[in-house]
Amino acid sequence: MCSVLAPLFYEYEKVDGMVNDIKDEVKSLYEIMKEEKVQELEINSKNYSIFIKRKDRDENNQTIQKKQTIMQDIKEPVVSGETIKTPIVGVFYRSPSPSSPVFINEGDIVDIGKTVCIIEAMKVMNEIKTTFKAKILKVLAENGKPVSSGQDLFEVEKV
Template structure:
């Protein structure tokens, strides 16, 4: 919770008809107790911040894997625009998981386009190195969906 958020909560509390308010948050550990007699009690345990943290972008992961062994990597791309689904139906097991061995012609996912479920099949034998799209997310034509490490 940011300091500005705490100030907003205090401001809203002061304008309200409430006489007491207590907020507890487990992660990061935080507790604040307010009462209308204008006393503010609080205990903040500061969690160390990671300096210069930058999440890894999928483009960086793809580039890293391609450079690692260019000849052993195959990228499977979306042949159409639509919505990416890892499983045949909600609640069902996904077609594949990272680390699974896949054969040419095996269904990897479904891309739904205009209410039509299009099965996307592997065009190579290999091991699924990475799944690059989250379930239920839109995909573009030519968007990279899977990184397959080819059998040597």
């Protein structure tokens, strides 16, 4: 069994002196995998078996950059009429953990910068904070349920 590690990792078994043909096939398969964005490929034939796993650093860096860009694009909660809306898609949580008390209750008056909930997006907990002083009239979203960007979370009255 032989293996090579670079941006490409592959293993092959030498059967009847066919290593050169296999290397050429691996290189051509790898190019196809890059074009089609396939991460792993396994081929078993009567003469040989090939396992290829791409480790493309450029693509990993692009994914990280996309996540960072998404996080930078998250805006302040949108106030529409008398509601606070979520600026992102995710899962709505009223408290920092299942055993913790909720951030706010109906009837509470909250100051500027107070955390009112958490939206979990891409395994990141995003605190949603008020941008004005308000009285919470009604909680409109259900704890632990998905919310869409622009969805009403709280009915409020500016104070």
